[in-house]
Amino acid sequence: MKHANLAVSIAVALSTLIVPTSVFAQLNTASIVNHQQSQPLVEYQALRQRWAASFLGDVTIPFDETLKQTVITTNNAADRYWSSMLTDSNRTSLWSDVVLDAETDAGKKVLGANIRTSYQRLFSMAKAYRLRDGELQNSAELLTAIIDGMAFLNQHYYKVGAKEWGNWWHWELGTPKDIHNILVLLYDQLPPQLITAHTQATRYFTPEATHLGVGSGADVSSNPHYRLSTGGNRTDNTQVVILRGILDNNSAEIEASIAALSPVLAEVTTSDGFYSDGSFLQHYDIAYNGTYGNVLLNGLGGQLDLVAGSPWQATDPVLKNIYPIIFKSYAPLLERGTMMEFVNGRAISRPTEQGHYVGHLVIASLLHYLDGADPQTKLRLQDLIKTQITQDTSVDFFTSIKHVGNYQKAKVLVANTSVNGEQQLQGFFNYPAMDRVVYRGDDWSFSLAMHSSRLGNFECMNNENKQGWFTGDGMGYLYNGQLDHYQDYWPAVNRYRLEGTTVDNQLMSDCGGQRNQIRGGRQTQMDWVGSVALKEIGAAGMAFSNWDNTLTANKSWFMFEDEIVMLGSDISSTTQADITTTVMNRKLAEVGNNKLFVNGKRWQPQLSHTMKLRTLTLSNNELDDADISYVFLQPTTVTVEQQLRSGDWSEIGTRSGQVSANFVAATIEQTPQNDHYVYVLLPNADKEDAQEFVEEMPIKVRRNDHLAHIVTHKDQEITAANVWTDQAVVITKQITAVSKMAIMVEKDDRELNIAVSDPLQTQTMLHIKLNKPVKIETDPEQRLQLDGQGNLMINVEGLVGQSYPFTLKKLSAS
Numbered sequence: 001m002k003h004a005n006l007a008v009s010i011a012v013a014l015s016t017l018i019v020p021t022s023v024f025a026q027l028n029t030a031s032i033v034n035h036q037q038s039q040p041l042v043e044y045q046a047l048r049q050r051w052a053a054s055f056l057g058d059v060t061i062p063f064d065e066t067l068k069q070t071v072i073t074t075n076n077a078a079d080r081y082w083s084s085m086l087t088d089s090n091r092t093s094l095w096s097d098v099v100l101d102a103e104t105d106a107g108k109k110v111l112g113a114n115i116r117t118s119y120q121r122l123f124s125m126a127k128a129y130r131l132r133d134g135e136l137q138n139s140a141e142l143l144t145a146i147i148d149g150m151a152f153l154n155q156h157y158y159k160v161g162a163k164e165w166g167n168w169w170h171w172e173l174g175t176p177k178d179i180h181n182i183l184v185l186l187y188d189q190l191p192p193q194l195i196t197a198h199t200q201a202t203r204y205f206t207p208e209a210t211h212l213g214v215g216s217g218a219d220v221s222s223n224p225h226y227r228l229s230t231g232g233n234r235t236d237n238t239q240v241v242i243l244r245g246i247l248d249n250n251s252a253e254i255e256a257s258i259a260a261l262s263p264v265l266a267e268v269t270t271s272d273g274f275y276s277d278g279s280f281l282q283h284y285d286i287a288y289n290g291t292y293g294n295v296l297l298n299g300l301g302g303q304l305d306l307v308a309g310s311p312w313q314a315t316d317p318v319l320k321n322i323y324p325i326i327f328k329s330y331a332p333l334l335e336r337g338t339m340m341e342f343v344n345g346r347a348i349s350r351p352t353e354q355g356h357y358v359g360h361l362v363i364a365s366l367l368h369y370l371d372g373a374d375p376q377t378k379l380r381l382q383d384l385i386k387t388q389i390t391q392d393t394s395v396d397f398f399t400s401i402k403h404v405g406n407y408q409k410a411k412v413l414v415a416n417t418s419v420n421g422e423q424q425l426q427g428f429f430n431y432p433a434m435d436r437v438v439y440r441g442d443d444w445s446f447s448l449a450m451h452s453s454r455l456g457n458f459e460c461m462n463n464e465n466k467q468g469w470f471t472g473d474g475m476g477y478l479y480n481g482q483l484d485h486y487q488d489y490w491p492a493v494n495r496y497r498l499e500g501t502t503v504d505n506q507l508m509s510d511c512g513g514q515r516n517q518i519r520g521g522r523q524t525q526m527d528w529v530g531s532v533a534l535k536e537i538g539a540a541g542m543a544f545s546n547w548d549n550t551l552t553a554n555k556s557w558f559m560f561e562d563e564i565v566m567l568g569s570d571i572s573s574t575t576q577a578d579i580t581t582t583v584m585n586r587k588l589a590e591v592g593n594n595k596l597f598v599n600g601k602r603w604q605p606q607l608s609h610t611m612k613l614r615t616l617t618l619s620n621n622e623l624d625d626a627d628i629s630y631v632f633l634q635p636t637t638v639t640v641e642q643q644l645r646s647g648d649w650s651e652i653g654t655r656s657g658q659v660s661a662n663f664v665a666a667t668i669e670q671t672p673q674n675d676h677y678v679y680v681l682l683p684n685a686d687k688e689d690a691q692e693f694v695e696e697m698p699i700k701v702r703r704n705d706h707l708a709h710i711v712t713h714k715d716q717e718i719t720a721a722n723v724w725t726d727q728a729v730v731i732t733k734q735i736t737a738v739s740k741m742a743i744m745v746e747k748d749d750r751e752l753n754i755a756v757s758d759p760l761q762t763q764t765m766l767h768i769k770l771n772k773p774v775k776i777e778t779d780p781e782q783r784l785q786l787d788g789q790g791n792l793m794i795n796v797e798g799l800v801g802q803s804y805p806f807t808l809k810k811l812s813a814s
Contacts, residue, residue: 037249037250037251038251038252039249039251039311041249043310043311044246044249046310047246047254047306047307047310048184048187048246048247050305050306051181051184051243051246051306052130052184052185053405054302054403054404054405054406055127055130055181055185055403055404055405056127056130056131056132056185056404056405057132057404057405057407057408058405058408059132061408063132063133064411066398066399066407067404067407067408068133070402070404070407071131071132071133071134072134074124074127074128074131074134075128075131075134075135075136077124077128078124078125078127078128078129078136078142079128079135079136081095081121081122081124081125082125082142082145084096084097085145085148085149087148091152092156093114093118094118094121094149094152094153095118095121098114098117098118098121099114100114100115100118100156100157102157102163102165108165108166109165109166110166111157111165111166112164112165112166112167112168112169112170112171112175113166113167113170115153115157115158115170115171115175116170116174116175116178118149118153119150119153119158119175119178119179119182120178121149122146122149122150122153122178122182123178123181123182123185125142125145125146125149126146126181126182126185126186127185128142129142129143129146129185129186129189130185130186131404143186143189146182146186147190147191147194150179150182150194150198151194154194154197154198154201158171158175158179158198158201159197159201159204160200160201160204161204161216161217162201162204162217163217163219163220164205164215164217164218164220164221165220165221166221166222167221167222167462168212168213168218168221168222168223168224169222171205171217171218171221172205172206172212172213172215172218172237172240173206173212173233173236173237173240174236175205176201176202176205176206176240176244177236177239177240177243179198179201179202180202180239180240180243180244180247181243183195183198183199183243183247184243184246184247187247195247196248199244199247199248202240202244203244204217205217205218206237206240206241208237208241208256209237209238209241209242209253209256209257209259209260210228210229210234210237210256210260211226211227211228211229211237212226212227212229212233212237213225213226213227214226230264230271230272230273230282231264231272231273231280231281231282231288231292231293231295231296232282232288232291232292232293232294232295232296232299233272233282233292233295234260234261234263234264234296235261235264235295235296235298235299235300235303236295236299237260238257238258238260238261238299238303239257239299239302239303241253241256241257241260242254242257242258242303242306242307245257251311251312254307254312255312257303258303258307258312258314259316261300261303261304261314261316261319262316262318262319264296264300265300265318265319265321265322265325266318268281269800271284271285272284274325274329275431275433275434275800276433276800276802277328277430277431277432277433277800277801277802278325278328278329278332278429278431279329279431279432279433279434279436280292280293280296280329280343280434281433281434281455282345283456283459283461283516283517283518284456284516284517284518285454285455285456285516285517285522286345286455286456286458286459286516287342287343287345287431287434287435287436287449287455288343288344288345289329289330289333289339289343289434290333290339290340290341290343290344290345290347290358290359290362291343291344291345291347291353291358292345293329293330293343294339294358294361294362294365297322297326297330297362297365297366298361298364298365298368300319300322300368301322301365301366301367301368301369302365302368304319304368304369304372305368305371308371308372322369323369323373323377323381326366326369326381326384327380327384330362330366331384331425332425332429332438332440333438333447334359334362334363334384334388335359335440335445335479336388336391336392336393336394336479336483337356337359337360337363337388337389337391337392337394337395337397337483338355338356338358338359338392338479338483338486339355339358339359339361339362340355340438340445340447340477340479341354341355341477341486342436342447342448342449342471342475342477343434343436344358345459345465346458346459346460346461346462346464346465346468346653347464348465348468348471348490349464349465349466349468349490349649349652349653349654349655350464350649350653350655351488351649351655351657352655354486354487354488354489355486355487356392356394356395356400356483356484356487357395357400359388359392360392360395360397360400360401361401363385363388363389363397363410364401364403364406364410366381366384366385367385367406367409367410367413369381370382370385370409370413379419382413382416382419383419383420383421383422383423384423385410385413386413386414386416386419386420386421387420387421387422387423387424389410389413389414389421390414390421392483393483394483394484394487395484395487397410398410398411424442425440426440426441426442426536427439427440427535427536427537428440428533428534428536428537428538428559429533430531430532430533430538430540430802430803432530432531432757432761432800432801432802433454433455433800433801434455435449435450435451435452435454435455435472435529435530435542436448436449436450437450437531437538437540437557437559439537439538439559439564441561441562441683441684442684443480443481443624443625443684444478444479444480444481444625444683444684445478445479446476446477446478446479446559446564446681446683447476447477447479448474448475448476448477448500448540448557449471449472449473449474449475449476449477450472450473450474450529450540450542451472451473451515451523451526451529452522452523452526452527452529452542453522453523453524453525453526453527453529454522454529454761455472455516455522455529456472456514456515456516456517456518456522457471457472457473457513457514457515457516457523457547458471458472458514458516459514459516459518460510460511460514460519461518462654463511463653463654464652464653464654465652465653466510466511466651466652466653467495467508467510467651467652468495468652469495469496469508469512469513469547470495470496470498470501470503471498473498473501473502473503473544473546474500474501474502474542474544474555474557475498475499475500475501476499476500476557476564476566476681477499478499478628478681478683480625480626480628480683480684481623481624481625481626481684482589482620482623482626484589484590485586485587485589486587488659488661489587489661490652491647491648491649491651491652491657491659492587492645492646492647492659492660492661492663493585493587493645493647493661493663494585494645494663494665495652496508496580497580497582497585497665497667498582498585499582499583499584499585499586500557500566500582501581501582502544502551502553502555502568502571502579502580502581502582502670503546503551503579503580503582504546504550504551504573504575504577504578504579504580505577505578505579505580506550506575506577512547513547513548514547515547520547523545523547525545525549526542526543526544526545527543527759527760527762528541528542528543528722528724528740528759528760529541529542529543529759530542530742530757530758530759530760530761530801531742531757531759531801531803532720532742532743532744532755532756532757532803533744533755533803533805534718534720534744534746534753534754534755534803534805535746535753535805536561537559537560537561537718537744538559538744538803539556539557539558539559539720539721539722539742539744540556540557540559540742541554541555541556541557541709541722541742541759542554542555542759543724549574550573550574550575550577551571551572551573551574551577551579552570552571552572552573553568553569553570553571553572554567554568554569554570554706554709554722554724555567555568556568556709556711556722558709558711558720560699560713560716560718561716562682562683562685563680563681563682563693563699564680564681564683565678565679565680565699565701565711566583566677566678566679566680566681567676567677567678567701567704567709567711568581568670568676568677568678568704569675569676569704569705569706569709570675570676570705570706571670571675571676571677572672572675578669579669579670579671580667580668580669580670581667581668581670581677582665582666582667583616583630583638583666583667583668583677583679584616584618584628584630584664584665584666585663585664585665585666586618586628586663586664586665587661587662587663588618588642588661588662588663588664589620589622589623589626591620591622591623592620592621592622592623593620593621593622594618594619594620594662594664595618595619595620595621596616596617596618596619596640596642596664597615597616597617597618597619597687598611598613598615598616598640599613599614599615600615600617600687600690600691603640605642606640606641606642607641607642607643608639608640608641609639609640609641610637610638610639610640611637611638611640612635612636612637612638613630613632613635613636613637613638613640613666614631614632614635614636614694615629615630615631615632615687615690615691615694616629616630616638616640616666616690617629617630617685617686617687617690618664619686619687625684626684627684627685627686627689628681628682628683628684628685629681629682629685629686629687629689629690629693630666630679630680630681630682630690631679631680631682631690631693631694632678632679632680633678633679633680633697633699633701634678636668636677636678636679637668637669637674638666638667638668639666639667639668639669640664640665640666641664641665642662642663642664642665643662643663643665644660644661644662644663645660645661645662645663646658646659646660647659647660676704678701678704680693680699698713698714698715698716699711699712699713699714700712700714702719703721703729706724706725707723707724707725707727707729708721708722708723708724708725708729708731708737709721709722709724710729710731712732716746717746717747717748718744718745718746718747719731719732719744719745720743720744720745721737721742721743721744722742722759723737723739723740723741723742723743724740725740726738726739726740728769731743731745732745732747733771734752734770734771734772734774734810735752735754735768735769735770735771736768736769736770736771737767737768737769738767738768738769739763739765739766739767739768740758740759740760740763741756741757741758741759741766742756742757742759743755743756743757743768750809750810751777751807751808751809751810752774752807752808752809752810753805753807754805754806754807754808755803755804755805755806756768756794756796756803756804757796757799757801757802757803757804758796758799758801759801761800761801763796764795764796764797765793765794765795765796765797766793766794766796767791767792767793767794768791768792768793768794769790769791769792770786770790770791770792770808771790772790772810772811772812773790773810773811773812774786774790774808774809774810774811775808775809775811776806776807776808776809777806777807777808777809778806778807779806780805780806781804783795783796783804783806784806792808794806
């Protein structure tokens with residue numbers, strides 16, 4: 001028997017748990033929530049049972065083989081934790097590998113994290129105690145060990161009056177969430193004084209649903225300031241308080257939490273939250289739809305689900321805004337089960353939070369919103385969820401989701417034949433507030449990460465994402481039939497050679513080169529960064545300056561129907577550094593036969609070879625929609641190499657584990673004599689397609705210099721331009737730009753379909769000179785002013801970088 005006789009030690013521990021109310025004199029009395037029951041006890045019990053069901057599942061639905069394996073896995077983990085628990089009366093920790101040290105400086109630094117790890121292990125044990133058909137279900141000895149562990153932690157460490165050593169998050173959000181989950185699961189089996197002691201402790205650290213840094217122990221934490229919680233931190237904040245409310249039968253705390261949810265959906269114009277264009281920022285200026293954004297998405301959905309149909313049901317109509325946010329801020333960023341990496345922040349350095357796993361967490365969060373949607377929205381949302389689950393043939397959604405309730409909901413949805421599950425989003429989606437662009441083609445997607453004076457370049461925090469130096473410097477991602485391309489990618493890839501980036505040869509230090517509000521200050525020399533959309537296509541560009549302003553370049557991406565045209569110009573350095581533009585750095589698929597063709601001929605792998613290129617094609621005979629071709633509009637000197645690369649997760653984050661992969665890279669050395677580049681990416685194109693493109697050459701580069709980048713697609717009769725200057729620049733025979741702008745022009749008989757944007761997001765008027773008489777055909781928001789001399793003024797005030805489309809009609813047939 002394991003720890004069979006802990007009754008005496010538990011009784012002693014429990015006798016010390018009741019906290020005198022005088023302790024609360026340290027707190028702001030305004031933050032203490034009045035304990036009024038106000039509803040029948042059965043209502044609180046119903047909420048506890050509903051929350052527990054997310055971990056235990058619907059008792060009316062039998063467990064399938066996957067869930068049975070989940071039960072076994074949970075039991076095995078719980079058994080390991082239980083077997084290794086320390087029980088000596090002189091112990092200072094619950095586990096020897098999770099040291100709790102509140103005395104030394106080194107110990108204090110990780111104390112909060114280690115307390116949380118201890119409670120997480122107890123949570124695993126609690127799940128094993130409750131999960132049906134498990135070996136440890138209803139084990140009295142296991143329950144005794146859990147009670148012993150919780151009493152010990154509360155008596156010595158996580159208690160009223162303790163100091164928040166280290167990262168505030170563990171004390172105020174992470175640990176109380178875990179504690180409340182345990183208390184909900186075991187509510188009827190726990191001594192009441194143990195529950196009370198823990199809810200008093202979480203109320204000490206997090207008494208309010210809207211603010212953090214409240215308790216007197218916060219003064220030594222990583223953020224000691226009393227502050228309003230925002231974004232994902234707000235929904236974590238409310239979750240702590242709402243669960244405490246249902247544990248304490250405290251209606252006031254439940255009501256305060258629900259009232260505090262609506263602000264997370266209010267559109268913001270600065271700092272954390274959702275923007276009108278679908279961007280989501282956290283930590284002031286980091287693109288975070290995928291991770292912090294999902295904390296918000298899941299937290300909000302879970303809490304709305306929790307109180308639905310109860311006396312505390314949310315009624316604020318603002319909460320319905322979540323549905324357009326889902327389709328704007330999440331649907332375009334989900335690609336066959338993956339949440340695109342460029343909105344996952346520092347989570348890319350965590351092996352358990354790669355794109356597919358973050359995507360699956362987002363999909364699971366979306367399940368919370370089905371029941372609250374109107375019929376049309378519900379069907380659309382069901383279609384999105386089913387599409388993402390069924391099209392992810394790389395990582396099985398049902399083996400990566402650990403919440404039993406979400407698993408069961410998803411199983412029912414996927415089996416629903418009335419839901420199509422073949423939703424294929426296509427088109428151009430731009431997010432000016434976070435300098436991100438997505439272009440979705442047929443069976444492929446391209447995404448682009450930039451930064452500016454308004455947005456941070458990358459985030460390194462808590463020793464995570466230590467080498468994300470260039471991930472916001474114009475890195476392009478191509479998602480195609482090789483669904484596992486970005487899985488286990490980051491430790492192995494050459495972090496100095498990310499696709500689309502232009503970098504110099506200076507060595508970077510871990511976490512060095514950050515330009516964001518928290519560290520380094522934003523890059524003040526990068527105002528011209530933006531994008532423009534015309535119907536289903538678009539363009540993006542940035543007047544780039546690297547982190548220390550020693551390297552500058554103008555960079556553009558023009559996204560037409562089947563190709564992406566990349567331009568760079570005026571690439572220069574104030575030092576003698578070597579400069580490299582990375583055209584391609586692709587991880588080779590582990591299945592099938594990978595072949596590389598150079599100028600149409602098979603290229604045998606070599607360590608490195610420099611040659612003149614017109615075409616470069618990577619193909620795989622086993623994967624559908626996985627061919628990639630690059631075309632250089634003029635013969636270009638390119639270095640091509642194939643290399644087996646290895647790395648460890650510890651190089652970029654806090655976890656460890658070796659990763660190896662083969663990569664094929666193609667790079668251009670930039671010199672004062674070769675300070676530009678032009679090439680075209682053709683997704684899903686084989687070597688014959690590439691050769692046909694060369695022969696037909698539908699792309700004409702009209703300008704690639706310090707004044708503008710201008711490209712015409714002859715077949716589609718579209719001209720796109722990024723204009724870097726206020727000087728007059730001829731865009732087409734009809735149009736001259738006289739302002740800094742991004743512009744696209746489609747010729748359609750006598751009509752000109754035009755879209756413009758202000759990449760600086762500071763201008764109020766853009767000026768176009770029309771060289772022949774026209775009239776305004778469409779002006780959706782009445783922003784155009786046209787005088788008799790052909791001066792067209794476009795009011796872009798309030799558009800904050802978003803596109804404005806309109807149509808002009810020529811007055812003559814010429």
